[in-house]
Amino acid sequence: MSSAISPTRNDDYPEWYQQVIKAADLAEASPVRGCMVIKPWGYGIWEKIQKDLDRRIKATGHENAYFPLFIPLSYLEKEAAHVEGFAKECAVVTHHRLEEKNGKLVPTGELEEPLIVRPTSETIIGESFSKWVRSYRDLPLLINQWCNVVRWEMRTRLFLRTAEFLWQEGHTAHATKEEALAETNLMLKVYKECMEEALALSVLTGEKPEHERFPGAEVTLCCEAMMQDRKALQAGTSHYLGQNFAKASNIKFVTESGTEEYAHTTSWGVSTRLVGGVIMTHGDDDGLRLPPRIAPKQVVIIPVIPKPENQGSVLEYAEKVKSAISDEFYNGEKIEVQVDTRDMRGGDKNWQWIKKGVPVRIEVGPRDVSEDKVVLYRRDKEPKEKSFMTIGEAKGSISDILNQIQANYQADARNLRETYTRSDIENFNQLKEFFTPKNPEKPEIHGGFVLGYFFDSKEVADKLKELKLSVRCIPFDQDGTEGTCLITGKKTKIKAIFAKAY
RNA sequence: CGGGGUGUAGCUCAGCCUGGCUAGAGCACUAGUUUUGGGAACUAGGGGCCGGAGGUUCAAAUCCUCUCACCCCGACCA
Numbered sequence: 001m002s003s004a005i006s007p008t009r010n011d012d013y014p015e016w017y018q019q020v021i022k023a024a025d026l027a028e029a030s031p032v033r034g035c036m037v038i039k040p041w042g043y044g045i046w047e048k049i050q051k052d053l054d055r056r057i058k059a060t061g062h063e064n065a066y067f068p069l070f071i072p073l074s075y076l077e078k079e080a081a082h083v084e085g086f087a088k089e090c091a092v093v094t095h096h097r098l099e100e101k102n103g104k105l106v107p108t109g110e111l112e113e114p115l116i117v118r119p120t121s122e123t124i125i126g127e128s129f130s131k132w133v134r135s136y137r138d139l140p141l142l143i144n145q146w147c148n149v150v151r152w153e154m155r156t157r158l159f160l161r162t163a164e165f166l167w168q169e170g171h172t173a174h175a176t177k178e179e180a181l182a183e184t185n186l187m188l189k190v191y192k193e194c195m196e197e198a199l200a201l202s203v204l205t206g207e208k209p210e211h212e213r214f215p216g217a218e219v220t221l222c223c224e225a226m227m228q229d230r231k232a233l234q235a236g237t238s239h240y241l242g243q244n245f246a247k248a249s250n251i252k253f254v255t256e257s258g259t260e261e262y263a264h265t266t267s268w269g270v271s272t273r274l275v276g277g278v279i280m281t282h283g284d285d286d287g288l289r290l291p292p293r294i295a296p297k298q299v300v301i302i303p304v305i306p307k308p309e310n311q312g313s314v315l316e317y318a319e320k321v322k323s324a325i326s327d328e329f330y331n332g333e334k335i336e337v338q339v340d341t342r343d344m345r346g347g348d349k350n351w352q353w354i355k356k357g358v359p360v361r362i363e364v365g366p367r368d369v370s371e372d373k374v375v376l377y378r379r380d381k382e383p384k385e386k387s388f389m390t391i392g393e394a395k396g397s398i399s400d401i402l403n404q405i406q407a408n409y410q411a412d413a414r415n416l417r418e419t420y421t422r423s424d425i426e427n428f429n430q431l432k433e434f435f436t437p438k439n440p441e442k443p444e445i446h447g448g449f450v451l452g453y454f455f456d457s458k459e460v461a462d463k464l465k466e467l468k469l470s471v472r473c474i475p476f477d478q479d480g481t482e483g484t485c486l487i488t489g490k491k492t493k494i495k496a497i498f499a500k501a502y
Numbered sequence: 503c504g505g506g507g508u509g510u511a512g513c514u515c516a517g518c519c520u521g522g523c524u525a526g527a528g529c530a531c532u533a534g535u536u537u538u539g540g541g542a543a544c545u546a547g548g549g550g551c552c553g554g555a556g557g558u559u560c561a562a563a564u565c566c567u568c569u570c571a572c573c574c575c576g577a578c579c580a
Contacts, residue, residue: 004541033571033572085580088578088579089578089579120580151579153578153579154577154578154579155578155579161579208580212580213580214580215580217580220580222580234580237580239580269580302540304538304539304540305538306538306539306540307538345538345540345541345542346538346539346540346541347538347539347540347541347542348540348541349540349541350540350541351540351541352541354541363539363540365539366539367539368539375539386539
């Protein structure tokens with residue numbers, strides 16, 4: 001049984017990932033090192049994710065705003081841990097003009113204070129917050145922005161880690177620690193719901209251990225998803241920043257009783273990395289499989305034109321099917337249908353749409369025109385598995401079909417994560433064995449998540465690094481029993497998730 | 503920043519070691535013919551400053567020097 005994508009997932013998972021991106025026409029490398037060009041189909045997915053998440057962010061009382069791309073260098077210096085975390089990967093603007101010298105453009109007009117291109121916006125938004133917050137009546141301040149950020153990463157992979165990426169970053173200020181922590185938890189829940197309901201991912205939520213925290217945060221919460229190669233993908237994070245950034249940016253307010261206090265702030269973000277997560281969660285050996293909720297088109301109609309004289313009637317019929325189906329609703333919106341009228345062979349078209357992961361394909365040909373029928377294919381079934389039905393039946397069932405596909409993908413993702421999460425690993429040797437491939441020459445897909453006892457210390461992080469493992473999170477659900485840390489053997493009541501990660 | 507590698511058609515590459523006809527193949531592209539509920543076949547065609555600069559030579563994609571870019575392994579990476 002040959003597949004549309006070569007190599008297959010089992011043969012070479014990283015290469016398969018690259019090939020799916022190419023075959024589905026999602027994105028490509030740009031002339032600028034580490035940056036990507038997001039093509040219409042890939043950007044369409046991001047727009048759907050944005051739309052869903054933006055609605056959820058607004059529904060929880062947040063407002064969108066926009067802050068500058070450039071941040072004065074001195075702002076970054078204000079928070080010590082933040083400097084440590086981001087200084088090494090900042091793009092820096094030092095000049096503001098170009099002059100021609102010997103036919104070459106050279107930078108001149110050196111800036112008195114260099115600007116950095118935002119790697120994240122805590123400091124520049126903090127500056128605004130300090131002006132906006134005077135009284136407890138100004139709190140909570142609930143702001144979100146959609147933007148791009150730059151982190152000068154050494155090694156990049158399309159969507160998963162690029163030098164520039166698109167994201168949203170929420171920034172809020174609160175009067176009390178309790179309120180800020182509640183916000184941090186609320187936004188993590190919003191992320192989880194968006195990822196599970198819209199992207200059909202299955203995520204585990206919990207808290208990062210100290211050494212994995214966001215630079216400057218007191219608490220970092222995260223959503224961790226399992227990819228089909230059983231590695232973890234950090235899909236979103238939500239941070240309680242304590243008063244660290246409030247002190248750095250001077251965000252103070254007068255309380256009801258008249259005293260002056262620093263605000264408690266939070267920040268939270270998800271990025272275009274989610275698109276990578278969708279590819280690696282739902283893709284198969286024939287290419288991408290898109291959950292209907294985030295597919296730029298849910299249905300594509302492919303006219304079958306065996307003879308030129310059929311063209312007029314078939315195309316007309318295809319439009320008729322389109323208008324019937326696009327009148328239907330899915331998830332509260334009209335179904336998005338495209339008729340693929342391109343002048344090329346039907347087989348090519350068909351496979352292109354399979355590789356792009358469009359949830360439902362409908363073929364209409366001369367025979368269907370006379371019988372008022374269509375042929376319907378689902379991306380969650382085999383490529384050749386077809387259902388014959390009338391236009392009326394297609395119209396009546398399309399919404400259900402999309403719901404089923406969404407549910408099937410969701411179930412697959414949940415099954416994968418549950419199947420490969422082990423909670424019976426008791427010591428370091430077992431851990432090591434679980435994460436060691438049987439074939440070191442050409443490692444097979446192996447490992448998964450291990451839920452095991454964990455005593456937070458530097459020693460753990462270092463020893464895990466040898467196995468290329470990390471503590472993904474300390475899950476919220478803890479049974480409270482006592483055991484010995486898988487790494488150090490120390491007694492502890494905390495369990496964590498150990499895994500290889502992207 | 504260390505170690506290794508690669509730059510030749512839109513893409514994937516051969517040719518380089520051992521210098522020598524007009525620089526090649528597959529895919530993609532264009533046209534024609536046949537085919538058609540399907541990832542078609544044949545024929546013809548377009549497309550290259552062989553990454554850049556310098557050198558050796560009668561002669562350089564090929565040898566030498568320099569340079570630039572990218573890739574892989576490390577280091578780095580909420």
